[in-house]
Amino acid sequence: MGILEVKDVGKRFGGLQALGDVNLSVKENTVHAIIGPNGAGKSTLLNCLVGKLIPDTGSVMFDGQSVLGRTPHEINQMGISRVFQTPEIFGDLTVLENMMIPCFAKRDGAFRMRAIEDMMREKDIVEKAESMLVDMNMADKHHMHAASMSRGDKRRLEIGMCLAQEPRLLLLDEPTAGMARADTNNTIDLLKQISDERDITIAIIEHDMHVVFSLAQRITVLAQGTPLVEDDPENIKGHPKVREAYLGETA
Amino acid sequence: MLGLNKKDLQLMLIVTGLTMLAPFILNPFPESSGMAQFNAGYPDLMQRFVIFGIFAIGFNLLFGLTGYLSFGHAAFLGVGSYGAIWMMKLVSLNVIPAIFMGVIVAGIFSVAVGYICLRRSGIYFSILTLAFAQMSYALAYSVLTPITGGETGLQIKSTDRPLLSNLAEGETGRANLFGMDMRQSFELNVGDWLFTFNAGYYIAAVVMLVAFYISIRIFRSPFGLMLRAIKSNQTRMSYTGLNPRPHTLAAFVISGMYAGLAGGLLVAMDTQVGPERMFWTASGEVVLMTILGGVGTLIGPVLGAGVIKYMENILSKINKDVLHEWFAFMPDGLEDFIVFLVYPFIGKGWHLTLGILFMLVVIFLPGGLVEGGQRIGKWIKNRGKAKDTGGSTEPAE
Amino acid sequence: MEAIILQILNGLDKGSAYALIALGLTLIFGTLGVVNFAHGALFMIGAFCAVTFSRILTLSHTVVDETKTDFLGNPLKVDVPYLHDLFGQATGDAIIDWAVPLSILFTVPVMMFVGYAMERGLIKHFYNRPHADQILVTFGLAIVLQEVIKYFYGANPIPTPAPQAFAGSLDFGAMLGFDPNLIIYPYWRIIYFVFSAIIIGAVFAFLQYTTFGMVVRAGMADRETVGLLGINIDKRFTIMFGLAAAVAGLAGVMYTPINSPNYHMGMDFLVLSFVVVVVGGMGSLPGAVLAGFLLGILESFASMREVLEILPGLNQIIIYLVAIVILLTRPRGLMGRKGVMED
Numbered sequence: 001m002g003i004l005e006v007k008d009v010g011k012r013f014g015g016l017q018a019l020g021d022v023n024l025s026v027k028e029n030t031v032h033a034i035i036g037p038n039g040a041g042k043s044t045l046l047n048c049l050v051g052k053l054i055p056d057t058g059s060v061m062f063d064g065q066s067v068l069g070r071t072p073h074e075i076n077q078m079g080i081s082r083v084f085q086t087p088e089i090f091g092d093l094t095v096l097e098n099m100m101i102p103c104f105a106k107r108d109g110a111f112r113m114r115a116i117e118d119m120m121r122e123k124d125i126v127e128k129a130e131s132m133l134v135d136m137n138m139a140d141k142h143h144m145h146a147a148s149m150s151r152g153d154k155r156r157l158e159i160g161m162c163l164a165q166e167p168r169l170l171l172l173d174e175p176t177a178g179m180a181r182a183d184t185n186n187t188i189d190l191l192k193q194i195s196d197e198r199d200i201t202i203a204i205i206e207h208d209m210h211v212v213f214s215l216a217q218r219i220t221v222l223a224q225g226t227p228l229v230e231d232d233p234e235n236i237k238g239h240p241k242v243r244e245a246y247l248g249e250t251a
Numbered sequence: 252m253l254g255l256n257k258k259d260l261q262l263m264l265i266v267t268g269l270t271m272l273a274p275f276i277l278n279p280f281p282e283s284s285g286m287a288q289f290n291a292g293y294p295d296l297m298q299r300f301v302i303f304g305i306f307a308i309g310f311n312l313l314f315g316l317t318g319y320l321s322f323g324h325a326a327f328l329g330v331g332s333y334g335a336i337w338m339m340k341l342v343s344l345n346v347i348p349a350i351f352m353g354v355i356v357a358g359i360f361s362v363a364v365g366y367i368c369l370r371r372s373g374i375y376f377s378i379l380t381l382a383f384a385q386m387s388y389a390l391a392y393s394v395l396t397p398i399t400g401g402e403t404g405l406q407i408k409s410t411d412r413p414l415l416s417n418l419a420e421g422e423t424g425r426a427n428l429f430g431m432d433m434r435q436s437f438e439l440n441v442g443d444w445l446f447t448f449n450a451g452y453y454i455a456a457v458v459m460l461v462a463f464y465i466s467i468r469i470f471r472s473p474f475g476l477m478l479r480a481i482k483s484n485q486t487r488m489s490y491t492g493l494n495p496r497p498h499t500l501a502a503f504v505i506s507g508m509y510a511g512l513a514g515g516l517l518v519a520m521d522t523q524v525g526p527e528r529m530f531w532t533a534s535g536e537v538v539l540m541t542i543l544g545g546v547g548t549l550i551g552p553v554l555g556a557g558v559i560k561y562m563e564n565i566l567s568k569i570n571k572d573v574l575h576e577w578f579a580f581m582p583d584g585l586e587d588f589i590v591f592l593v594y595p596f597i598g599k600g601w602h603l604t605l606g607i608l609f610m611l612v613v614i615f616l617p618g619g620l621v622e623g624g625q626r627i628g629k630w631i632k633n634r635g636k637a638k639d640t641g642g643s644t645e646p647a648e
Numbered sequence: 649m650e651a652i653i654l655q656i657l658n659g660l661d662k663g664s665a666y667a668l669i670a671l672g673l674t675l676i677f678g679t680l681g682v683v684n685f686a687h688g689a690l691f692m693i694g695a696f697c698a699v700t701f702s703r704i705l706t707l708s709h710t711v712v713d714e715t716k717t718d719f720l721g722n723p724l725k726v727d728v729p730y731l732h733d734l735f736g737q738a739t740g741d742a743i744i745d746w747a748v749p750l751s752i753l754f755t756v757p758v759m760m761f762v763g764y765a766m767e768r769g770l771i772k773h774f775y776n777r778p779h780a781d782q783i784l785v786t787f788g789l790a791i792v793l794q795e796v797i798k799y800f801y802g803a804n805p806i807p808t809p810a811p812q813a814f815a816g817s818l819d820f821g822a823m824l825g826f827d828p829n830l831i832i833y834p835y836w837r838i839i840y841f842v843f844s845a846i847i848i849g850a851v852f853a854f855l856q857y858t859t860f861g862m863v864v865r866a867g868m869a870d871r872e873t874v875g876l877l878g879i880n881i882d883k884r885f886t887i888m889f890g891l892a893a894a895v896a897g898l899a900g901v902m903y904t905p906i907n908s909p910n911y912h913m914g915m916d917f918l919v920l921s922f923v924v925v926v927v928g929g930m931g932s933l934p935g936a937v938l939a940g941f942l943l944g945i946l947e948s949f950a951s952m953r954e955v956l957e958i959l960p961g962l963n964q965i966i967i968y969l970v971a972i973v974i975l976l977t978r979p980r981g982l983m984g985r986k987g988v989m990e991d
Contacts, residue, residue, distance in 0.1 A: 050490070071489070071494070072489040072490050073488075073489045073490070073491075073492050073493055073495075076490055076491060076492035077492045081491075082490050088484055088490070089484065089487060090479075090483040090484050090488075091483055091484065092479065092482065092483040093480065093483055097476060097479075100476065101476065101477070101480055101488070101493070102491045102492070104473055104476070104477070104493075105491050105492040105493050106492070108473075109492075110492060110493055110494040110497075111493070111494050111497040111498060112473075113474060114472055114473040114474055115468070115469050115472045115473075115474040115475070115501075115505075116254075116468050116472060117472050117473060118254060118256070118468075118472065119471060119472055119473045120256075122473065125473075161491065165492065318780065320780045320783065320784075367972065367976065370976060371976075373779055374683055374779045374930075375926065375975060375979065377780075377783065378923065378926050378975075379971075379972065379975055381919055381922070381923075382923055382968040382971050382972055382975075383968070383972070385919055385965075385968055386964075386965045386968040386969070386972075389961060389964035389965045389968075390961065390965065392961075392964070393960065393961035393964060394960055394962075394964075394965070531919060532915070535787065538784070538787075542784060595799045600795055600798075600799055602791060602794075602795045603791075603799070606788050606789070606790075606792035606794075606795060607788075607792055609784075609787075609791070610785055610788035610792065613781060613788060614770075614773070614785060617781075
């Protein structure tokens with residue numbers, strides 16, 4: 001039983017069957033990649049996992065509990081953190097403030113009215129946030145305005161913010177989209193380090209094959225809304241069906 | 252000290268000093284000079300400065316921190332006023348219970364309104380608040396007339412017999428703080444200058460200082476951080492395990508209570524209330540105050556409230572005769588021409604000046620007067636620096 | 649039965665005004681993505697175009713009439729409009745009488761210019777700014793425009809009558825077979841409704857059957873793609889804004905006999921117009937029109953004596969109540985696209 005169990009999930013948008021018969025099992029403490037050509041339904045599937053969409057059929061279980069119908073913040077409190085395609089951080093706040101927010105969320109839950117204390121006096125939160133920034137190699141930037149960072153740095157910050165909550169599952173949505181080679185390699189190294197050093201499951205939707213084959217321990221190929229193949233990376237590489245899905249029959 | 256960091260403590264002390272010394276600061280012109288009409292140091296106006304300052308501080312807690320633009324906050328001001336005056340008519344003429352009542356009634360009302368309006372965000376939220384405000388106004392004006400007095404509103408009458416006040420037969424009660432009448436003033440004459448120390452003003456000023464202090468604490472608190480996070484990136488906030496809804500509702504209710512406090516204080520000073528206090532343009536006024544002063548800053552709303560109330564009461568009194576007086580030193584043709592140019596912008600046309608000023612702020616100086624002040628300060632500092640260093644160049648970065 | 653028909657008729661003129669203003673608002677929001685709090689001011693400017701034109705027509709010079717005397721026994725001084733000199737008294741008076749409809753010719757270019765100036769001068773700088781900023785700056789503009797009108801025209805309403813030919817009322821009831829004098833409806837309000845219907849029809853036809861209109865509709869559906877296709881959407885947006893301004897102005901011009909123009913009529917109509925747009929569905933043109941008429945009629949029904957006896961003041965709040973209910977239960981409005989603004 002994987003930590004994330006997707007069974008018979010289907011989703012229709014009007015006349016389009018975006019997802020059908022999706023069965024997926026993500027094993028704990030592995031790096032599981034979901035790949036597929038454009039329009040395969042990867043984003044739709046991701047949205048079903050994080051509370052943005054409700055599938056028409058099927059179930060999505062995280063650690064034995066259903067995820068369907070829950071709000072994004074509830075799902076996060078269950079232990080799933082999400083990294084967006086375009087880094088989503090708090091641009092108007094400082095880097096340190098950015099990192100303090102997930103720390104607060106982990107300690108105090110979805111809502112706690114703390115309106116009189118000075119946030120800088122919350123020693124445990126500030127220390128945890130600072131140490132997380134050190135882990136991410138961003139300690140020198142902690143008073144910087146988050147929006148003025150480079151995209152690569154924003155990505156690092158976002159990943160750090162997710163990790164600050166010690167999630168069981170880290171979901172990444174095309175994290176290297178639009179990145180130059182150097183940044184991509186940095187991200188790969190970072191994710192490798194995270195997966196090696198922590199007790200964490202990583203599910204990553206990716207286009208970049210270099211990233212996929214550097215990180216994934218298990219790959220699911222999605223085509224036209226349904227899983228085509230699920231196997232270890234070596235077997236996926238030469239798989240005729242995969243080639244066909246990506247390149248068409250003539251290739 | 253007081254749980255504030257150094258900068259905030261400085262700000263608090265400055266504001267305290269300004270409000271306590273306001274009778275001096277606002278009456279710089281001698282009584283017999285031509286500029287005497289620009290003196291702002293009379294009780295009515297000083298009271299308005301601090302009371303609307305409270306209103307704007309509360310509004311800023313919602314709009315400045317979360318970015319939710321409410322066009323209906325005057326409804327809470329009005330509800331607070333109605334609550335306070337009923338307290339005075341029925342229970343006690345002491346201002347303390349009346350003000351409390353104002354805050355509580357406005358708070359309850361804002362929970363209901365906020366719960367409904369916050370189900371939507373952005374422009375839908377703004378229009379919902381607008382709809383609620385107009386509805387409240389209409390209800391006060393023509394539907395709930397037994398409670399609100401309809402068009403004429405409510406005031407303390409000689410027939411009112413508050414429970415806890417020992418009034419003689421036929422005596423009209425006066426608002427008081429444990430016996431001290433709000434209208435009591437002490438005038439100090441120093442040469443040609445006149446300074447008025449008014450009981451009502453000082454009470455309102457103390458309340459404002461407390462309200463200001465609380466707003467600083469909220470700004471610096473984890474709750475304040477969450478509100479700024481909502482404004483910055485509500486998506487990221489949800490996906491970080493935080494539920495935006497209770498946060499925005501709390502901010503909405505707090506700002507509604509501030510409005511109720513202001514409403515209650517208005518009644519404590521004036522002992523009267525009317526439905527026009529709730530018309531949507533009154534809500535627009537607090538929006539103008541906050542933006543003009545500097546939205547999202549601590550002192551901005553108070554500055555904005557001061558500027559707009561000053562314009563409303565002083566600028567609007569300048570008429571053609573006064574203008575001719577000023578420009579009398581010019582040759583007649585030029586004098587008339589200048590008066591003609593200036594006239595539309597003052598007197599009854601002061602709204603025009605306000606509208607233009609507001610547009611300029613939104614377009615060019617979104618941080619309001621606070622940003623303007625900071626820029627001027629920087630410019631002054633830089634001029635000093637350039638003189639010292641003699642214009643040394645640094646390599647481009 | 650007669651009462652119901654009468655109320656429906658009564659709601660049509662205000663409903664037409666709401667529909668026209670909401671139409672312009674939706675055009676601007678749908679194409680430019682701008683929330684325009686100054687739209688009510690455009691309605692007001694249109695109304696004052698009628699006033700101005702009417703004043704131009706009645707420009708007079710003083711003439712001494714030897715044949716008559718005033719109460720002091722001096723020869724009477726008479727103000728004679730220049731039009732009398734140009735066209736003779738009968739024609740001159742006829743022209744003056746028809747000032748309101750004639751001012752349409754004057755209003756359209758003026759409004760298009762005002763719209764053009766607003767868009768090029770102010771609005772286009774706010775395309776990419778958040779809605780809150782757009783609301784604020786256009787709110788400021790609305791205040792400024794209102795004050796300018798107040799300065800030039802005074803604070804009192806200025807009666808602007810309809811042409812004599814349309815002064816009376818039509819006995820609608822008799823036409824339909826009811827007893828006479830049960831359902832009477834002023835001629836001018838019928839004209840106003842027909843006029844609005846024509847304008848609405850013209851706008852829809854324009855959007856549907858011209859290339860320009862097609863580009864605009866495409867821009868409403870997906871502005872980014874249209875831009876990427878290399879089509880100069882900016883110029884078209886300017887023209888759209890001018891068009892929306894003209895629609896609002898025309899609604900104002902013809903409304904003047906129904907409600908004497910005054911400087912705050914813009915603000916009065918603004919709040920309700922936004923409510924109408926939201927009920928109809930932001931971004932939906934048919935929705936805006938439909939909601940305008942429906943809410944106008946609803947308001948009229950709520951003003952019925954029988955209704956007010958049970959629920960006093962209902963007519964003031966009914967529109968807001970409906971808006972609140974719709975915003976909560978069906979946020980996309982009556983005809984908005986699914987998924988717009990739903991979160």
